Amino acid sequence: MKMMKADELALAGGKPAVTLKCPRWPVSGRQELVWMEKVVRSGKWSWLGPHERAFCEEYARFIGSKYCVCLANGTVTIQCALQAVGMKPGDEVIVPGLTWVATAQAALDIGANVVLVDIDPETLCIDPAAIEKAITRKTKAIIPVHLYGCMCDMDAIMKIAHRHKLKVVEDVAHQHGSRWRNRGAGAIGNAGSFSFQQSKPLTCGEGGAVTCNDKAVYDTIFALKQVGWGPDGKPANRYGHNYSMTEMQAVLLRGGLQRLTRQIALREDNAQCLAAGLQKIGGPLRAVRRDPRITRQAYYAMTFVFDPSLADGVTKAEYAKALAAEGCAMGGTYAAVYKNSLLNLYDTTSPVPFRDRKTIQNYRALKLPNVEKAVNETALVMSHPQLLGTRGYMTQWVQAIAKVNDHLGQVKALCRKQADGKKGQSDKC
């Protein structure tokens, strides 16, 4: 029988360096089961029941906003928030070129013209200088997306917004609980949009919420998601839809919220431990630098920078492949929004073709250098359940990364050989 050497790459058939496991996601507790049974028996399953009301209060307190309203998902939250802050069809909204495609789609679907701009190469979040350059007479709003494990520069963004009288709708789908100078992400701009979809650090399967500090914005969002009815149960004279959530979802959110502060602290601790470990071993991979103005970083994913100039010719994809074999599965980023195949403006279900094409930024010709470099060459992310692992698990990650760093030449040779093998097979077909 072949003996596996501890330092032999898993990619070459060696033993993976990571043997411990991280918790499975999502996590649930006994409290949700007790509440859920009561909800089922109560017959009050929707229409702003006691759990939804309680969650809205609890979540607003957690974020530090005056109001919170629950919706069906984190896409309609963006639509309703933009409409509530006054966006009209034909207005321009500035969106980062790197985000989940829904950020842009939500704005397009309410008739806004989405202007995509470049990101900060370190944080992967929207670059304030790029926002400033993209402002025109038609610009009405900015959507800063607090992406993966970094917050946007909210000082610079709020300054620009005040100077140009623009509204700010924060997309906080990734950062339930981050704080910028002790202010909660989602309570800094005019509105904050949250997603509670299955993969998110606070989840009820599908769902969303908007936080805000302005009663008029709150009332409008409520009417837009509740078929035109206001929070007082009276008609609000708005053209609304049904974007409500159920009591069962609210139960899951209330249970999750009870664990969230502890989970954020554990992830933050583990992220710092990993960052320090990587700094010690050196090599092509490092944790992204943390902005000292972030007083609490909640992670949907931890962001890493891969430096190809330190990788002996190994590409980001090859490096990630070698790490995955060692038991450290890391992800790449989303596709650039303007290249995302889901953003098909000319599909017949898209409302975009019914507007003047000349007014829309030409996505096909767009090239945002920092977005492209991050997507193709430098950015890697580690998902939040992995950051809930033990200290031993983190240590194994650092050991695995060190092992791959020590064998870069072999990683390159093995990956190229496998790629050539696959090419040879497809050439035969």
Ligand SMILES: Cc1ncc(COP(=O)(O)O)c(C=O)c1O
């Ligand atoms: C940054 C960002 N914005 C918006 C959304 C949309 O949220 P949902 O899937 O709940 O509609 C997501 C979801 O993954 C997201 O990651």
